[in-house]
Amino acid sequence: MERTDALALLFRHVQSGSLRSHCVATGAVMREAAAALGADPVRWETIGILHDIDFEEVEGDMQRHGIRGAGILAAAGMEEEICSVVKRHNHHLSGGYTAPLEVVLQAADAVSGLVIACALVKGGAVTGVTGKTVRKKFREKGFAAGCDRDRILPVDAVMPLPEFYGCAIRGITRQKEELGLH
Numbered sequence: 001m002e003r004t005d006a007l008a009l010l011f012r013h014v015q016s017g018s019l020r021s022h023c024v025a026t027g028a029v030m031r032e033a034a035a036a037l038g039a040d041p042v043r044w045e046t047i048g049i050l051h052d053i054d055f056e057e058v059e060g061d062m063q064r065h066g067i068r069g070a071g072i073l074a075a076a077g078m079e080e081e082i083c084s085v086v087k088r089h090n091h092h093l094s095g096g097y098t099a100p101l102e103v104v105l106q107a108a109d110a111v112s113g114l115v116i117a118c119a120l121v122k123g124g125a126v127t128g129v130t131g132k133t134v135r136k137k138f139r140e141k142g143f144a145a146g147c148d149r150d151r152i153l154p155v156d157a158v159m160p161l162p163e164f165y166g167c168a169i170r171g172i173t174r175q176k177e178e179l180g181l182h
């Protein structure tokens with residue numbers, strides 16, 4: 001699926017600007033991580049963009065989140081593996097992630113908010129965010145408190161954490177206009 005098609009599908013199901021941004025940012029991180037790992041960047045970005053497609057429909061119900069998303073994607077003709085990854089990404093219902101795609105999705109889902117928050121304290125300048133910024137803010141538990149740090153750390157088994165932060169910053173910087181950053 002092309003990026004523009006993934007976004008169009010997402011926007012049909014998600015109206016919130018902040019949730020749309022979260023999905024765009026997560027997709028951007030996924031794309032960079034895939035490129036670094038020799039995986040398929042378009043496929044990984046599509047999964048990142050679509051992972052929370054059901055969030056408004058289930059009204060934040062974590063017992064249904066992901067399951068409904070997989071249903072929406074299956075109805076849209078998405079392949080089984082993508083539906084399954086979206087279903088399993090809800091860490092309240094699933095876990096034990098070992099496939100690089102799933103480990104990185106957990107980390108990308110969490111790190112996207114952290115990097116955007118880092119940019120916002122710099123007046124929206126993601127270009128001013130470095131790996132050092134992210135590492136420092138990671139340690140400040142009160143900063144971007146909604147970012148679950150424990151979902152980021154396991155990515156170190158797939159790629160070194162500093163490299164992952166580099167992917168996250170590059171990805172979000174690439175989409176900075178779409179995210180209202182500079």
Ligand SMILES: [Fe+2]
Nearest residue numbers: 022051052109
């Ligand atoms: Fe998410």
